[in-house]
Amino acid sequence: MNLNAVYVMWLREMKRFSRSKSRMVSMLIMPLLFLGGLGFGFSKMTIPGIEGIAYLQFLVPGIVGMGMLFSSTGSGVSVLWDKEFGFLKEIMVAPVSRTSIVLGRIAGGATISLTQGILLILISTLLGFRTTITGFLIGLIFMALITTTFIGLGLILASRMKDMQGFQLIINFVVMPLFFLSGALYPIENLPAPIRILSYANPLTYGLDGLRGALIGISRFHPLTNLTIMITLSVAMVSLGAFLFDKSDNA
Amino acid sequence: MKAINTTNLTRKFGNFTAVDKISFQVKQGELFGLLGPNGAGKTTIINMLSTLLKITSGQAQVNGFDVQTQKNKVRESIGIVFQEPALDGRLTGKENLDFHARMYGINKEERRKRIKKVLKLVKLTDKADELVDNYSGGMKRRLEIARGLIQKPKVLFLDEPTLGLDAQTRRSIWEYIKKLNQKNKVTIILTTHYMEEADFLCNRIAIIDHGKIIALDKPSNLKNFLGGDAITLELKKPSNKLKQQLEQKKWVKSIKQHNSKITLTTENGEKHIPEIIRTAEKQKTQITSVNLRKPSLEDVFLHFTGKTIRSQEAGQTEKMKRMRMRRVGHG
Structure with missing residues (x-):
């Protein structure tokens, strides 16, 4: 492990991100459109399982989770961009451990995703969302676990792909189903039993449930259950992602 | 200690053998060329020597370190310029160099000094703060050469350093390469499929085809192998008097005449032309043209x-x- 290398990788990500205005804007616009479109449109509806709570309150943690799911998976898969533009070779030929390269990438991706999540929560409060300071701070823990888990997933997917051509496929067949099955938009009890099983196998379900529990005090599972599952999953995903990254030919 | 030492180095991709039991040594300070067509296996050799690609079988040491078991030691002691650009276009030239220097653990003060120095060497000081996306192909290549030198490598790999560059830029890059090798005593391994590049730059050349070394020697020896230079004489009138007399000379390896055209092979052809002319003048044979061709x-x-x-x-x-x-x- 080489902390210096972790820092360099992180620094590069920050520089690249700060120069990409379009990436910054689109990271907030899509979740906010969902939030506005669904939050206001369904505000008068009664959804079984969340009677008595404003739909916006239920929706905000889901949308924060959604935004972070997309950006985190994306930054894991972005290894493939470096491969496509040749820069991966420059990284791989440097005398630093592969672990520090992976950790640097995760640190960069997580910083961006967390900033996105925090900004979304702040903007939501302007739209009428209410939470507590303590809730927000505990929520940060779950947000950190969500982003780590899905950057790990992104790395795993990237190691199975040759180039960026499969990226849209990943969005359609992996990221979107994870989003819809996570209980971001409605309680998962409302899903038919066979589909609900898929929800239970979805890491985002626990991450979101934990985040929702922290932010608005309503959760399906016990907070500690969510926490334990998310810590285990994030460690597993990152380790597997790092292992596969090291194993794949990077020349 | 040799800069490079390989024994039966082999790499397979599935059933395809890209590099087939290659063994060669490169001395410290040498400028060594791997010459061959695209797809011959040159880049695969470089990728294995620079630890990017696993070896299927055989062995290789770079600066005395094993490329399989001492990867980090190898990485610390080499610099490499890849065939395709390996720069981050969203960073400036200077930031690309800074990223590299930090990855090699070079401290702040030293970083500043070395970056300034290499930028000056490749004449990119003015463009240092511009995004690499806005660089021309030649500038990118120069920046990459500069980057390969920051960590002061003992061995520098250049994979097709002038591919796709115009003649003028190519010339100036050749000058950099020569200077580096002679002044800074860096061992250089370069791959190329340009004959004149290998000929101009390299102390020794390995000709590679289908993953095998088919010849390895100094450029001059490789050319002499073909029997030397060819001299073609055109006579005003067909006559075999001159041929008969030249046949007697010891330095003539072979001689043929076809009507008024005489072709002979010899080593150091340029030194024998005056003698040929003198011989012809003595016997009053008129020569209308002389052509000397060095084998390429x-x-x-x-x-x-x-x-x-x-x-x-x-x-x-x-x-x-x-x-x-x-x-x-x-x-």
């Missing part, structure tokens, strides 16, 4: 492989063009 590496390649490097290339270039198109389409 192209001829050497043809001799060893039975085909020219260019005819091999046509197919490859097409493939590369198609790949580029695909990239642009999706980029």
Whole structure:
């Protein structure tokens, strides 16, 4: 492990991100459109399982989770961009451990995703969302676990792909189903039993449930259950992602 | 200690053997060339020596370190310029160099000094703060050479350093390479499929085809292998008097006449031309033209492989063009 290398990788990500205005804007616009479109449109509806709570309150943690799911998976898969533009070779030929390269990438991706999540929560409060300071701070823990888990997933997917051509496929067949099955938009009890099983196998379900529990005090599972599952999953995903990254030919 | 030492180095991709039991040594301070058509296995050799690609079988040491078991030691002691650009276009030239220097653990003060120095060396000081996306192909290549020097490598790998550059830029890059090798005593391994590049730069050349070394020697020796220079004389009137007299000379290796044209082979042809002219004048034979042709590496390649490097290339270039198109389409 080489902390210096972790820092360099992180620094590069920050520089690249700060120069990409379009990436910054689109990271907030899509979740906010969902939030506005669904939050206001369904505000008068009664959804079984969340009677008595404003739909916006239920929706905000889901949308924060959604935004972070997309950006985190994306930054894991972005290894493939470096491969496509040749820069991966420059990284791989440097005398630093592969672990520090992976950790640097995760640190960069997580910083961006967390900033996105925090900004979304702040903007939501302007739209009428209410939470507590303590809730927000505990929520940060779950947000950190969500982003780590899905950057790990992104790395795993990237190691199975040759180039960026499969990226849209990943969005359609992996990221979107994870989003819809996570209980971001409605309680998962409302899903038919066979589909609900898929929800239970979805890491985002626990991450979101934990985040929702922290932010608005309503959760399906016990907070500690969510926490334990998310810590285990994030460690597993990152380790597997790092292992596969090291194993794949990077020349 | 040798800069490079390989024994039966082999790499397979599935059933295809890209590099087939290659053994060679490179001395410290040498400028060594791997010459061959695209797809011959040159880049695969470089990728294995620089620890990017696993070895299928055989062994290789760089600066005395094993490329399989001492990867980090190898990485610390080499610099590399890849065939395709390996720069981050969203960073400036200086930031690319800074990223590199930090990855090699060079401290702040030293970083500042070395970056300034290498930028000056490749004449990019003025463009240092511009995004690399706005650089021309030649500037990118120069920046990469500069980057390869920051960590003061003992061995520098250059994979097709002048591919796709115009003649003027190519010349100036050749000058940098020579200077580096002679002044800074850096061992340089370069791959190329340009004959004149290998001939101009390298102390020794390994000709590679289909993953094997088919010849390895100094450029001059490789050329002498073909029997030396060819001199063609055109006579005003067909007559075999001159041929008869030249046949007696010890330095003539072979001589043929076809009507008024005499062709002979000899080593150091340019030194024998005056003698030929004197002989002809004495016997009143009039020569209308003299042509001296030195064998090129192209001829050497043809001799060893039975085909020219260019005819091999046509197919490859097409493939590369198609790949580029695909990239642009999706980029």
